[in-house]
Amino acid sequence: MLWRIDRNNQAETYLFVVSPAEPDLTHIVEQAGWPQTGRWQTYAYGPFLSRLAVGDQWTFRLTANPVHNIRRSDQEPTKVTAHVGPRHQLGWLLKHQExxxxxxxEKPVEQRVIPEDQHELTVRDRRQLAFKKGGKDKPVTLVTVTFDGRLEVTDPDALRRTLTHGLGRAKAYGCGLMTLAGA
Structure with a gap:
């Protein structure tokens, strides 16, 4: 199961879930304290996924945990480290797109503000999350970022896999779910 929380403003919060079975979110609504007003909508994903075709263009949103492996010396094991700058976070997504x-x-040349601004893509809502897991003293720390942009389908089967299995790491913590909307 993949999930993501979108906060459009202080009064609007949306929980998106992609699951193999239709979820019952009653327990979440009750825990949030809104059992009388809580409601959710579900949609069958299969018909939408089956219509994806090469060349289709969609706007997308993805909250991800862009990371890379580093080491300071050849003798040291690699360590997973977050990309913290927007340029590197953008590079992470471009590296995984194929x-x-x-x-x-890509933006038309006349719409580019600076030479590096070549894609129809924004990087926003950078957050650093820290929490304890499993009774351990050392906290888990994640850097998340939300990408909004426009994409073109190049491989419908691979995109279906991305939409149902997620992109990147930290899926258990609300990362990896990509949603599409008409361009």
Whole structure:
């Protein structure tokens, strides 16, 4: 199961879930304290996924945990480290796009503000999350970022896999779910 929380403003919070079976979110609504007003909508994902085709263009949103492996010396084991700058976070997504079944659409030259601004893509909502897991003293720390942009489908099967299995790490913590909307 993949999930993501979108906060459009202080009064609007959306929980998106992609699951093999239709979820019953009653327990979440009750825990949030809104059992009388809590409601959710579910949709069958299969018909939408089956319509994806090469060349289709969609707007997308993805909250991800962009990371890379580093080491200070050849003798040291590699360590997973977050990309913290927008340029490196953007590079992370561009590096993964081909295997994920899409390519981020490039802006026309006349719309580029600076030379590096070549894709229809924004990086926003950078958050650093820290929490304790499993009774351990050392906290788990994650850097998450939300990408909004426009993509073109290059491999429908790979994109279906991305949409149902997620992109990147930290899926258990609300990362990896990509959603599409009409361009």
């Amino acid at each position: 295997n994920a079944g899409f390519r981020v659409v």
